[in-house]
Amino acid sequence: MSAPARVNTPAPTAAGPAAEPTPDARPESTSPGWTLLGVTVVVGLAATVDYLDSHVPLWSEGTWLGGIAGSIEFPVYAIALGFVANALLSALGVIDRLSAAFRTEFFIKTGLVLLGSTVNINVIVSAAAPAIIQALLMISTVFLFTWWIAGLLRVEPHLKALLATALSICGVSAAVAAAGAVNAKREQLAYTAGLVVVFALPSIFLLPWLAALLGLSAPVAGAWIGGNIDTTAAVTAAGAVAGEDVLEFAAIVKMTQNALIGFVAVGLSLWFTLRVDRRDADGTAASATRPGWREVWQRFPKFVLGFIAASVLVSAIAAAAPGLVADESSWLSTGLASAKALQTLFFTLAFVSIGLEFRVGALREAGWKPVLVFLAGTVCNLVAGLLYAQALFGWVFGGLF
Numbered sequence: 528m529s530a531p532a533r534v535n536t537p538a539p540t541a542a543g544p545a546a547e548p549t550p551d552a553r554p555e556s557t558s559p560g561w562t563l564l565g566v567t568v569v570v571g572l573a574a575t576v577d578y579l580d581s582h583v584p585l586w587s588e589g590t591w592l593g594g595i596a597g598s599i600e601f602p603v604y605a606i607a608l609g610f611v612a613n614a615l616l617s618a619l620g621v622i623d624r625l626s627a628a629f630r631t632e633f634f635i636k637t638g639l640v641l642l643g644s645t646v647n648i649n650v651i652v653s654a655a656a657p658a659i660i661q662a663l664l665m666i667s668t669v670f671l672f673t674w675w676i677a678g679l680l681r682v683e684p685h686l687k688a689l690l691a692t693a694l695s696i697c698g699v700s701a702a703v704a705a706a707g708a709v710n711a712k713r714e715q716l717a718y719t720a721g722l723v724v725v726f727a728l729p730s731i732f733l734l735p736w737l738a739a740l741l742g743l744s745a746p747v748a749g750a751w752i753g754g755n756i757d758t759t760a761a762v763t764a765a766g767a768v769a770g771e772d773v774l775e776f777a778a779i780v781k782m783t784q785n786a787l788i789g790f791v792a793v794g795l796s797l798w799f800t801l802r803v804d805r806r807d808a809d810g811t812a813a814s815a816t817r818p819g820w821r822e823v824w825q826r827f828p829k830f831v832l833g834f835i836a837a838s839v840l841v842s843a844i845a846a847a848a849p850g851l852v853a854d855e856s857s858w859l860s861t862g863l864a865s866a867k868a869l870q871t872l873f874f875t876l877a878f879v880s881i882g883l884e885f886r887v888g889a890l891r892e893a894g895w896k897p898v899l900v901f902l903a904g905t906v907c908n909l910v911a912g913l914l915y916a917q918a919l920f921g922w923v924f925g926g927l928f
Contacts, residue, residue, distance in 0.1 A: 558624070565628025572612055572879045573872065576604045595732070600761055601871065602699065602878045603724055609882015622883070631713065631880040635703040636830040638873035639788070642700065643837030644866040646786045649846050657750070657919040657927075662783040665754045666791065668911045670695035673904035680896045684803050685711040688795055689719040690897060694904040697785050698723040698757030703877070704788050708796035708828045710804070717885035720878070722901045727761040735769035743917075746925070749776025750916035754784065755908050776920070786838065789831035796827055837866075 580601045587596040616622035673691040682690070685706075692705035699720045706716045734755060738748035748769055753776065756762045762781045766774030844859060845852045851859040 561621075561624040562627045565625030568612065568616075568625060569628055569876055569879055569883070572608050573605070573875045575608060576601055576875050576879065579604045599728070600758065601875055602720075602758065603728065605875050605878030606720060606724060606882045609879045610885060611882075612879075613883050613885060616883075626884070629880040629883045631716065631877050631884060632703065632707055634873045634877035634880060635700065636707065636828075638870050638877060639700055639704060639830055640833035640837055641866050641870035641873065642785065643834035644841045644863060645870070646782055646834075646838040646842075647845055648786070648838060648842035657924040658780050658783040661750060661754055661780060661915045661919050662787060664915050665908075665912060666695045666784065666787060668695075669904060669908050670791070672907045672911075673900060676903045677897075677900045680900060682896050682900055683715075685709050685799075686715045686718070686897060687900075688799070689715055690722075690900050690904065692791055692795070693719050693723050693757060694901065694908060696788055696791060697781065698727060698761075699878070699881075700758070700785075700874075701788055701791070704792040704828060704830070705795055707830070708792040709799040713884045714886055717881045718897060720881050721885075722898065723757050726901060726905055727757050730756045731761050731765045732768065734765055735773075738769060738773070744921060744925070745770065745772040746776045746920040747916045749773040749778075750780045750920045751912050753777035753780030754912040754916060756781075789828075789834050792828040792831055 583599070584593070584596045587593040613622065616625065670691045673694050674687060677687040677690060688705050688709045689702045689711055693699065693702040695701075702716060702719045702723065705711070734752050735748075738751060743751065749766060749772070752765050752769065752773065753762050756765055762777050763774065766777035769777075841859075841863065848859070851857040854860060
């Protein structure tokens with residue numbers, strides 16, 4: 528069976544036209560009525576996610592579930608509801624007609640641009656030395672290790688890029704950025720997103736417990752949590768479990784890693800455009816498929832420019848008028864709060880769409896190798912993260928905190 532359609536469709540190049548859609552790719556409806564119905568489904572599921580996210584902790588208060596319900600983040604509800612709706616709509620035979628509304632890539636990239644407004648460069652610079660050094664070391668170590676172990680297990684290159692990026696930076700958001708950069712399959716993205724959620728949930732409770740057991744200081748514990756857990760929301764939850772002083776350092780370290788999404792996406796885009804996607808099916812270099820810079824630009828993840836612009840703009844305003852940030856009633860604070868709410872909305876729409884686009888057949892096709900790669904990368908992340916956090920926030924720069 529031929530491979531399913533990927534997140535992006537390559538543009539025509541000098542070497543020839545883009546490949547035709549594969550037979551098993553889900554057709555997108557051209558009927559406005561079905562598309563509108565699909566949008567209604569996606570938005571309705573997102574509204575349900577918001578309702579569950581705010582009400583489940585209240586409903587479960589005082590029960591065995593109450594202890595963890597408050598730490599379950601909205602992507603869990605969104606992906607789970609997406610899976611349930613996927614099964615129901617597939618059983619009804621209408622999911623293909625609605626699929627034009629499942630715009631995972633658009634939703635997540637819009638959310639990532641809005642995420643840029645929360646990355647305050649001034650805050651990162653204030654903790655520059657340890658946070659930036661750790662971010663660079665962690666991303667390099669975990670990315671290269673995961674890439675290497677995935678290569679040993681012969682994981683498909685595009686899936687390998689998603690796994691390595693998700694583990695080394697910030698989970699689903701980074702995976703989607705990588706998916707757009709390397710032209711990965713929708714199913715590969717859904718697979719990776721599922722792994723991120725499954726591994727992130729236990730970490731919310733495991734890492735604070737281990738940090739207390741090891742007697743780590745607040746800066747070291749925060750740096751370890753912020754550098755390890757793959758989603759920003761889960762980092763916030765784990766930091767809250769460990770304490771406010773730990774959360775402060777966890778947020779700074781995670782924010783610093785988030786700021787590097789764009790650089791990794793650009794690097795992957797160049798690598799896959801110039802090297803990986805130029806190879807024939809047998810792995811040998813294709814002779815007449817040298818891409819020009821026009822194709823590189825077409826493949827360039829342009830949301831990165833929006834991410835950087837939003838971050839620079841907000842950081843410049845915050846530096847010029849710090850009182851606006853401190854005043855919660857100022858237009859800047861109100862605007863940032865609105866951007867944060869919109870970011871959550873678009874991420875929710877994206878995670879719902881991930882569940883709706885997922886195919887069970889993708890699990891059989893990928894097998895257990897990606898799970899083993901993710902597990903190995905997670906162990907590497909834990910060990911390297913603890914060593915780097917202790918060295919930088921405990922020994923080298925410990926006197927600053």
